[in-house]
Amino acid sequence: MRKHNFSPGPGILPVSVLKQASEAVLDYKGSGMGLIEMSHRSTDFIEIMEEARQRVKQLFNLGDDYEVLFLQGGASLQFTMIPYNLLDENETAAYLETGQWAKGAIKEARLFGNVDVVASSAENGFKNIPKDFVVPGNAKYFHITTNNTIYGTEMFEFPKTDVPLIADMSSDIFSRPVDGNQFSLIYAGAQKNMGPSGTTMVVVKKDILGKVKRKIPSMLNYAIHIEKESMYNTPATFAIYVCLLTLRWIEELGGLAEMEKINIAKSSLLYQEIDNNPLFYGYTVPEDRSRMNVTFMLHNQDLEKEFVQLCKERNISGIKGHRTLGGFRASLYNALPMESVEALVGAMQEFAKIKG
Numbered sequence: 001m002r003k004h005n006f007s008p009g010p011g012i013l014p015v016s017v018l019k020q021a022s023e024a025v026l027d028y029k030g031s032g033m034g035l036i037e038m039s040h041r042s043t044d045f046i047e048i049m050e051e052a053r054q055r056v057k058q059l060f061n062l063g064d065d066y067e068v069l070f071l072q073g074g075a076s077l078q079f080t081m082i083p084y085n086l087l088d089e090n091e092t093a094a095y096l097e098t099g100q101w102a103k104g105a106i107k108e109a110r111l112f113g114n115v116d117v118v119a120s121s122a123e124n125g126f127k128n129i130p131k132d133f134v135v136p137g138n139a140k141y142f143h144i145t146t147n148n149t150i151y152g153t154e155m156f157e158f159p160k161t162d163v164p165l166i167a168d169m170s171s172d173i174f175s176r177p178v179d180g181n182q183f184s185l186i187y188a189g190a191q192k193n194m195g196p197s198g199t200t201m202v203v204v205k206k207d208i209l210g211k212v213k214r215k216i217p218s219m220l221n222y223a224i225h226i227e228k229e230s231m232y233n234t235p236a237t238f239a240i241y242v243c244l245l246t247l248r249w250i251e252e253l254g255g256l257a258e259m260e261k262i263n264i265a266k267s268s269l270l271y272q273e274i275d276n277n278p279l280f281y282g283y284t285v286p287e288d289r290s291r292m293n294v295t296f297m298l299h300n301q302d303l304e305k306e307f308v309q310l311c312k313e314r315n316i317s318g319i320k321g322h323r324t325l326g327g328f329r330a331s332l333y334n335a336l337p338m339e340s341v342e343a344l345v346g347a348m349q350e351f352a353k354i355k356g
């Protein structure tokens with residue numbers, strides 16, 4: 001029996017995707033070879049890469065002025081690559097500080113140039129997304145984190161700025177329709193809503209490149225990865241294939257509008273229980289509640305272990321909060337079925353009956 005898997009990432013993937021992926025490990029499309037034994041220069045793999053890139057472009061409504069890359073080094077390496085490629089030493093980049101991952105991006109950018117943190121919700125324990133801020137017109141770019149995986153806040157409206165907008169979408173990529181044309185660069189580690197760890201999707205608008213004075217090492221240079229079509233070095237072939245299967249699955253399900261409907265239904269059900277259950281409360285301010293990572297606490301922290309134990313008995317896994325925050329975090333990524341949310345809600349109600 002499969003677990004109700006609320007893991008924050010690597011996270012749950014659709015069963016149909018796992019089945020196809022495991023078949024491909026043994027024998028890719030009757031070729032007599034497993035996909036992970038196959039050259040990345042083979043026609044089979046080049047087709048996979050091309051379809052994956054094409055699907056990403058379609059989902060974001062992007063034209064030829066954008067390129068899609070599948071790189072390695074995680075979303076964390078993008079914290080470095082972005083300023084390396086876009087920010088000269090005497091220039092300024094604007095960042096919105098909405099959580100640990102945003103802080104990580106800011107820390108790296110400071111190695112390359114000036115960083116203007118236009119707003120931060122740090123003082124508030126990152127319970128909300130700052131709304132009032134001004135992005136200086138001379139900033140080279142403005143970096144946001146659309147979903148804050150640890151604290152459980154999400155941006156549903158994106159700032160309108162005159163400077164290129166860059167988004168870390170690692171934990172809410174393809175959870176709803178988003179017009180990619182608002183952004184000059186989007187990146188996401190695959191391991192939450194797309195596939196296994198090992199590859200990071202980067203969407204980049206070509207006109208932002210080639211403007212810094214510094215020399216950029218090849219492996220960190222977007223222009224080189226674009227020129228070599230994500231094959232400057234050996235790409236993470238299997239991880240990219242699983243991403244492709246997930247992208248196909250999204251289309252089969254009805255696309256991003258349908259995905260969003262399901263995600264609203266799942267998260268609403270859980271937040272409703274958090275608000276109604278006398279034992280629990282939500283961590284973040286209601287208007288910025290994430291649909292992907294739902295953070296909640298017990299009024300009486302001494303009961304945490306007991307609740308985790310009850311969840312375990314109900315086949316529920318992965319709901320322990322991040323070590324910096326404590327409490328609970330239920331990650332409701334695209335592939336998590338409604339029944340899993342119902343199981344968690346059921347466990348919370350059962351717990352309230354026992355303890356109430």
Ligand code: PMP
Nearest residue numbers: 074075076101149168170171189
């Ligand atoms: N950004 C966000 C929003 C994340 O949630 C994570 C990982 N949880 C990262 C960046 C770092 O990703 P990676 O581990 O792929 O470097």
